[in-house]
Amino acid sequence: MFSKVLIANRGEIALRVLRACRELGIRTVVVYSAADADSAPVRLADEAVRIGPAPARRSYLNAAAIVEAARQTGAQAVHPGYGFLSEDADFAEICAENGLTFIGPPPHVMAALADKSTARALMRRAGLPLPAGSVRTLPTLAEASRVAEEVGYPVIVKAAAGGGGRGMRVVRTPAELARAYARTRADAQAVFGDDRVYVERYLTDARHVEVQVLCDAHGHGVHLGTRDCSVQRRHQKLVEEAPAPALSPATLDAIAETALHGVLEVGFTGVGTVEFLVDDAERFHFLEINSRIQVEHPVTEMVTGIDLVHEQLHVAAGVPLRLRQSDVRLRGVAVEARVNAEDPERDFAPSPGRLDRFTPPGGPFTRVDTHGYAGYLVGPHYDSLLAKVAVWAPDRELALDRLERALDEFDVAGPGVRTTIPFVRRVLDDAAFRKGRYSTAIVERLLAGHGPLRPQAVPAPAGPGPAPAPPVVAAASPTADPS
Numbered sequence: 063m064f065s066k067v068l069i070a071n072r073g074e075i076a077l078r079v080l081r082a083c084r085e086l087g088i089r090t091v092v093v094y095s096a097a098d099a100d101s102a103p104v105r106l107a108d109e110a111v112r113i114g115p116a117p118a119r120r121s122y123l124n125a126a127a128i129v130e131a132a133r134q135t136g137a138q139a140v141h142p143g144y145g146f147l148s149e150d151a152d153f154a155e156i157c158a159e160n161g162l163t164f165i166g167p168p169p170h171v172m173a174a175l176a177d178k179s180t181a182r183a184l185m186r187r188a189g190l191p192l193p194a195g196s197v198r199t200l201p202t203l204a205e206a207s208r209v210a211e212e213v214g215y216p217v218i219v220k221a222a223a224g225g226g227g228r229g230m231r232v233v234r235t236p237a238e239l240a241r242a243y244a245r246t247r248a249d250a251q252a253v254f255g256d257d258r259v260y261v262e263r264y265l266t267d268a269r270h271v272e273v274q275v276l277c278d279a280h281g282h283g284v285h286l287g288t289r290d291c292s293v294q295r296r297h298q299k300l301v302e303e304a305p306a307p308a309l310s311p312a313t314l315d316a317i318a319e320t321a322l323h324g325v326l327e328v329g330f331t332g333v334g335t336v337e338f339l340v341d342d343a344e345r346f347h348f349l350e351i352n353s354r355i356q357v358e359h360p361v362t363e364m365v366t367g368i369d370l371v372h373e374q375l376h377v378a379a380g381v382p383l384r385l386r387q388s389d390v391r392l393r394g395v396a397v398e399a400r401v402n403a404e405d406p407e408r409d410f411a412p413s414p415g416r417l418d419r420f421t422p423p424g425g426p427f428t429r430v431d432t433h434g435y436a437g438y439l440v441g442p443h444y445d446s447l448l449a450k451v452a453v454w455a456p457d458r459e460l461a462l463d464r465l466e467r468a469l470d471e472f473d474v475a476g477p478g479v480r481t482t483i484p485f486v487r488r489v490l491d492d493a494a495f496r497k498g499r500y501s502t503a504i505v506e507r508l509l510a511g512h513g514p515l516r517p518q519a520v521p522a523p524a525g526p527g528p529a530p531a532p533p534v535v536a537a538a539s540p541t542a543d544p545s
């Protein structure tokens with residue numbers, strides 16, 4: 063096992079990785095930007111190295127500075143967390159060239175999966191069912207049009223270099239194709255420096271189901287069941303649960319086994335996520351593979367009892383998996399809500415500011431992953447995830463009640479700071495969601511069909527210092543949905 067690992071990330075995931083390292087007796091180095099000098103990971107790490115100013119491009123995306131920090135501190139491996147450089151095959155390659163173990167799959171596997179068109183071709187060859195569409199990228203509008211006519215409208219134009227919802231456009235009619243095709247290519251060129259696109263049939267009202275896989279460097283792997291991540295707003299997930307609800311056990315097994323087969327075929331190692339869309343008839347269609355630890359990994363940990371970051375560290379160190387598929391038992395239901403500093407009333411716009419109150423919930427079977435604290439400054443530079451509140455229960459009903467209870471306890475407030483808590487509460491109260499009968503359409507439906515989340519704006523306190531004490535604990539979250 064490694065004796066020192068560098069954590070190339072920030073926020074709650076940097077803390078999560080740091081804790082896993084500490085439990086395994088591994089010393090930790092965190093790198094940080096000027097904006098994160100006062101952060102919890104910097105305080106808790108054995109060593110911290112400042113690598114640049116606030117903008118991510120010059121800090122958390124600065125490969126040379128990160129490698130230099132590893133050299134200075136003698137770290138043997140780099141954990142990239144999620145986002146930033148976590149799926150950057152070039153960074154993984156640079157790590158290898160500098161004698162560092164990148165904690166993730168081999169760079170050539172990362173590169174193949176990062177190209178969504180290549181991933182699609184590889185999974186097709188492995189026998190996975192895909193949405194109808196093109197196998198190759200489509201360099202002309204004429205070819206895109208031919209594929210679209212073949213599979214039938216609506217279609218979706220996707221950038222090969224995209225993924226996670228970035229670089230894609232839905233096209234409802236043939237008349238819209240030319241414009242969507244041109245725009246997707248232009249955007250992809252601008253954002254990724256790669257304008258290759260492909261076309262798929264667009265599956266409406268499907269569920270977004272993903273499979274957690276774990277593979278060692280010796281050709282062995284297990285799947286750790288499914289998660290439903292259909293509750294998304296502009297491809298940002300708001301609520302995630304494990305296992306995916308309202309699907310037959312046979313379907314869940316088939317999806318999970320198919321996913322594991324797919325990743326083993328391409329030499330995947332480490333933890334990964336295979337994304338599918340599942341339609342009303344419970345047919346599933348492969349979308350893409352993520353080669354990193356995901357934000358929503360806690361719900362899988364809660365239903366399996368397996369520490370995914372421990373597993374990542376073991377696999378990266380070359381340790382063979384001790385776990386067999388028959389050892390993986392899914393127990394109960396786990397549900398997670400993301401608490402972002404965003405204003406659901408203003409189109410989920412970032413809502414930065416200082417948190418003068420921050421007391422996360424506790425209680426039975428309740429896990430909070432957060433880097434927040436009273437006095438924490440939510441800056442404008444990075445994504446606005448403040449906390450993940452995850453709960454476990456033997457059944458889904460109780461899990462949802464427990465999550466509501468936990469969110470209602472969360473005391474988070476600061477002048478001008480709004481959170482996603484009121485919107486998540488609305489999701490948890492929705493009748494279709496409660497039955498497990500929801501799809502990727504749920505967020506639009508809830509945004510369209512409701513009045514305001516707050517009866518009136520809560521005036522921001524004039525200056526620093528605590529807000530007036532609320533009369534009862536249940537009202538302690540000033541942003542809680544009053545409905």
Ligand code: MV4
Pocket residue numbers: 193218225226227228262263264265266270292294297337339349350502
């Ligand atoms: C799709 C799709 C429907 N049909 N592809 C979005 C995230 C990325 N991993 C793939 N995504 C999708 N790809 C086809 N052929 C639906 C999604 C999708 C989605 C689309 C609109 C609004 C919310 C969504 C949530 C999850 C997935």
